[in-house]
Amino acid sequence: MKQIALYGKGGIGKSTTSANISAALSDMGLDILQIGCDPKRDSTRMLMQGRLIPTVMDQVRERGDRSIALQDVVFTGYGGVRCVEAGGPEPGVGCAGRGIIATFQILERLGALKGDVIVYDVLGDVVCGGFAMPMREGYAQEIYLVTSGELMSLYAANNICKAIKRLSGRSRGICRLAGVIGNGKNLEAEEDLISLFADRIGSSLIQFVPRSPVVQRAELNKKTVIEYDPGSSQAAVYRQLAAKIMENTRLDIPEPMEMEDLESLAYEFITN
Amino acid sequence: MNSLRTEGCTLTGALSVTMAVTDGITIIHGPDGCVHHTTSLLHALQVNHDHSFFPAILSSSLTESEIIFGGEDALAATIRNAAVRNPGIICVLSSCVSAAIGDDVQAVCASSAVPDIIVIPTGGFLGGGFSDGVKQALLALSALGRKDQGPDGTVTLIGEKNLEYEADAHHREISRLLALLGARVSLRFVRNISSEDLGSIGSGSLNILRDSSLKSLGETFRHRFGTPCITSFPVGFHDTLRFLEQAGEGLGIDPRPAVNMERKNQERLIDSFHGLKGASVSFQPLPPSTHLLAEELAERFDFRTSPRGFPAVIPDPPPVGTSGLARLLHRWRRMRLV
Numbered sequence: 001m002k003q004i005a006l007y008g009k010g011g012i013g014k015s016t017t018s019a020n021i022s023a024a025l026s027d028m029g030l031d032i033l034q035i036g037c038d039p040k041r042d043s044t045r046m047l048m049q050g051r052l053i054p055t056v057m058d059q060v061r062e063r064g065d066r067s068i069a070l071q072d073v074v075f076t077g078y079g080g081v082r083c084v085e086a087g088g089p090e091p092g093v094g095c096a097g098r099g100i101i102a103t104f105q106i107l108e109r110l111g112a113l114k115g116d117v118i119v120y121d122v123l124g125d126v127v128c129g130g131f132a133m134p135m136r137e138g139y140a141q142e143i144y145l146v147t148s149g150e151l152m153s154l155y156a157a158n159n160i161c162k163a164i165k166r167l168s169g170r171s172r173g174i175c176r177l178a179g180v181i182g183n184g185k186n187l188e189a190e191e192d193l194i195s196l197f198a199d200r201i202g203s204s205l206i207q208f209v210p211r212s213p214v215v216q217r218a219e220l221n222k223k224t225v226i227e228y229d230p231g232s233s234q235a236a237v238y239r240q241l242a243a244k245i246m247e248n249t250r251l252d253i254p255e256p257m258e259m260e261d262l263e264s265l266a267y268e269f270i271t272n
Numbered sequence: 273m274n275s276l277r278t279e280g281c282t283l284t285g286a287l288s289v290t291m292a293v294t295d296g297i298t299i300i301h302g303p304d305g306c307v308h309h310t311t312s313l314l315h316a317l318q319v320n321h322d323h324s325f326f327p328a329i330l331s332s333s334l335t336e337s338e339i340i341f342g343g344e345d346a347l348a349a350t351i352r353n354a355a356v357r358n359p360g361i362i363c364v365l366s367s368c369v370s371a372a373i374g375d376d377v378q379a380v381c382a383s384s385a386v387p388d389i390i391v392i393p394t395g396g397f398l399g400g401g402f403s404d405g406v407k408q409a410l411l412a413l414s415a416l417g418r419k420d421q422g423p424d425g426t427v428t429l430i431g432e433k434n435l436e437y438e439a440d441a442h443h444r445e446i447s448r449l450l451a452l453l454g455a456r457v458s459l460r461f462v463r464n465i466s467s468e469d470l471g472s473i474g475s476g477s478l479n480i481l482r483d484s485s486l487k488s489l490g491e492t493f494r495h496r497f498g499t500p501c502i503t504s505f506p507v508g509f510h511d512t513l514r515f516l517e518q519a520g521e522g523l524g525i526d527p528r529p530a531v532n533m534e535r536k537n538q539e540r541l542i543d544s545f546h547g548l549k550g551a552s553v554s555f556q557p558l559p560p561s562t563h564l565l566a567e568e569l570a571e572r573f574d575f576r577t578s579p580r581g582f583p584a585v586i587p588d589p590p591p592v593g594t595s596g597l598a599r600l601l602h603r604w605r606r607m608r609l610v
Contacts, residue, residue, distance in 0.1 A: 093342030095373045
């Protein structure tokens with residue numbers, strides 16, 4: 001079983017990328033589980049034809065964690081992809097990180113963590129120990145950073161490298177950086193910048209996903225690009241990405257950049 | 273890392289104060305373990321002191337569910353549960369857990385429609401220790417104080433150590449000394465008093481702090497109620513006489529007759545322990561608070577210090593006033609005879 005986690009800055013396109021990877025992998029005949037690890041619960045929406053599925057934390061809140069059954073929290077979407085949303089507390093109260101930890105414990109107890117590939121789609125940045133859960137305890141071994149060429153996006157990706165480096169040094173730490181996924185924002189020389197960033201942190205650019213209006217159209221139609229327009233070049237890019245992930249064997253312990261070096265790198269591309 | 277007696281848990285420190293309000297209920301907003309841990313300690317000490325007083329303490333019983341979704345509803349329910357028992361006051365103490373998840377304890381209490389409710393922030397991980405908890409609780413409860421002047425010659429004791437074995441003996445000694453001046457203790461803030469009594473914190477003519485760690489609190493009360501203060505209970509012969517002078521000055525009473533009477537009392541005491549004079553003594557490792565007292569006793573009794581001398585232990589905190597010294601000297605004489 002392959003377990004991958006996508007991390008990156010909030011709003012960078014992790015959920016879109018994750019859902020399209022899951023859809024593409026399911027088209028390859030694989031059994032896929034996608035877990036959204038974000039209280040805003042919209043990771044799997046496009047796989048579920050726009051439906052916001054009940055979250056694990058919703059169930060815990062309503063009935064307590066002991067009476068939850070598999071069918072209460074796992075829902076089947078496009079191509080048979082099994083979809084789970086961790087959910088979390090209302091904004092401004094409680095501890096969402098602890099909610100992620102509890103979700104993993106419940107899913108483990110229910111025997112939900114199975115299949116050919118598990119895709120973890122994790123909230124913007126590693127904000128506390130709870131959101132590092134997919135990297136810990138032997139869950140996702142392969143971490144993919146999703147970033148654009150914007151400085152703040154690179155900054156968030158670099159921060160996540162720090163967490164990967166720290167966790168990989170532990171005795172039970174098996175997580176490694178598997179690569180960088182560039183999600184284009186139509187910036188000049190963006191792919192080159194992300195590729196250079198990937199090199200500098202000791203990894204590689206797995207795939208650059210160019211910006212395309214078909215993504216917005218697919219989302220307005222509550223579908224992944226793979227489902228909405230399978231013949232589009234964008235769908236081909238996602239399929240290519242999914243294939244590369246399945247073939248990828250390169251796993252690195254990253255070397256995060258110093259903030260000044262990161263700024264210089266970004267500045268170099270802006271001024272050139 | 274070692275922990276000093278005055279460090280430890282902020283929550284326990286605050287609880288040692290709030291539990292001494294006889295008609296109050298204390299709510300600990302945290303997991304049941306926080307209540308169990310702190311009350312077990314307090315209970316063990318009470319039993320050790322031959323007391324059988326069980327304070328009213330409730331827990332908001334936070335579990336993982338409340339940690340994830342917030343514990344404010346659980347706190348509100350616990351406040352309602354406490355309110356139906358008609359306590360004189362409800363004290364709400366936060367814990368590490370409720371502070372870490374950011375529960376707005378103040379807002380929950382404010383919206384509870386329960387009139388006499390006091391919030392004391394006691395998340396231990398914020399860096400405070402036991403004595404910080406004591407101070408925060410005393411300060412929070414003083415909010416109920418009224419600025420009305422009581423009769424002359426009345427004294428308020430601030431911050432007695434409720435977990436101390438000799439707390440009541442110390443109170444008796446301070447009362448005895450004040451009686452020499454014609455004054456009296458009118459309020460023990462906070463030891464075995466009712467919630468109504470809390471309002472009298474501003475009524476005394478003089479505040480006496482249990483020890484100098486409460487100095488900032490004394491200043492706050494001086495500023496708020498205009499009450500002068502003595503910064504600690506007296507330790508040693510000389511300090512006891514000085515205490516009488518300070519108390520006389522604070523109360524506007526000529527202390528000289530009281531000082532003369534107490535000086536004679538001390539001389540009689542020293543005479544009655546003449547058998548200790550010139551003894552060979554080995555002072556056991558002394559905490560800093562007892563250094564001056566050891567020096568004074570060595571001088572008064574012409575002690576010779578020697579590693580083979582009888583082991584003279586001075587407790588920490590040290591004995592209060594002349595009566596405290598009498599108890600200490602009795603103990604030493606017994607040990608020497610043995």
